[in-house]
Amino acid sequence: MGLPVIASYSMPDRAALPRSCASWSIDPERAALLVLDMQNHFVRAFPAQRSPVVELVENIAALRELAGTLGMPVVFSAEPAAQLPGQRGLVADVWGPGIGDEPEESAIVERLTPRPGEHVLPNVRPNAFLRSHLGRLLxxxxxxxxxxxxxxxxxxxxxxxxxxxxxxxxxxxxxxxVADFSAEEHSMALRWAARSGVVCTTDALLRDLLLGRVPRDA
Structure with missing residues (x-):
């Protein structure tokens, strides 16, 4: 099938968020930041310089900056380029051959280029834990x-x-x-995520990370 043509849509605001079943509080001493598939191949499916991709990149950049300041691990998960059919498996039946062998396509978008000390893990399936050492790293x-x-x-x-x-x-x-193929699929994903986690906005999470910071010289 390959990637669809994605139309511009507005990011959800705080008032539109589903109620999270969990009441956990973020703690920068316990948390890591995971950035999924922010590669040119995927990001270019969105209309350039329009919502939601503008907010997507800027909000991830803000989270990444604060995570680094607070000493949180920053992990990028990226799909490998030019996978062989045996590596791609059933994913090829649904999403096609994936990223080709052009380095520019597999690169993470320039605004979020990984820095020394940050981790980049290959992501051969949509679940970043599967066939990776993400769990061991955490x-x-x-x-x-x-x-x-x-x-x-x-x-x-x-x-x-x-x-x-x-x-x-x-x-x-x-x-x-986060962003998706459409506003409807974006909202659906948030509703499901709220059943087994916390769904929040960037501003709220940045605030809570700062409030939850434990002085390192204490």
């Missing part, structure tokens, strides 16, 4: 909360958040730092 750094952002909300974001929950890692899905 455990090795004593992290049992994960902030999930990126694309696409009803695929990688939702599946990754659900797997985190099933592995006793508290997921926080940032409603205006």
């Amino acid at each position: 455990r090795s750094q004593g992290r049992d909360q994960i902030v999930v952002c990126g694309v696409y909300a009803h695929l990688g974001v939702l599946l990754t958040a659900a797997d985190a929950f099933m592995n006793d890692i508290q997921p926080f899905v940032v409603a205006d730092a």
Whole structure:
């Protein structure tokens, strides 16, 4: 099938968010930031310089800056380029061959280029935990909360958040730092994510991270 043509739509605001079943509070000493599939191949499916991609990139950038300041692990999950049919498996039947061998297509968007000390993990399935060492990375750094952002909300974001929950890692899905094929699918993904995690806005999460900061010299 391949990627659809995505029309511009507005990011959800706080008033439109579903009520989260969980009441967890974010803690920068326990949390890691996960940025899913923010590669040119996927991001270019959105209309350039319009909603939701403008807010998507800027909000992820803001989360990444604060995460780095607070010493939170920052993890990028990226689909490998030029996968062989045996590597792609059933995903090829639904989404086609994936990213080709052009380096520009597989690169993470320039605004979010990974920095030294940040982690980049291959993502061969929409669930970032599957066939990767994401779980081991989080455990090795004593992290049992994960902030999930990126694309696409009803695929990688939702599946990754659900797997985190099933592995006793508290997921926080940032409603205006994810995007999807349409506003309807975006909203649907948030409703499902709210059943097993916390759905919040970028501004609210940035505020709560600052409020929850534990002085490192204490």
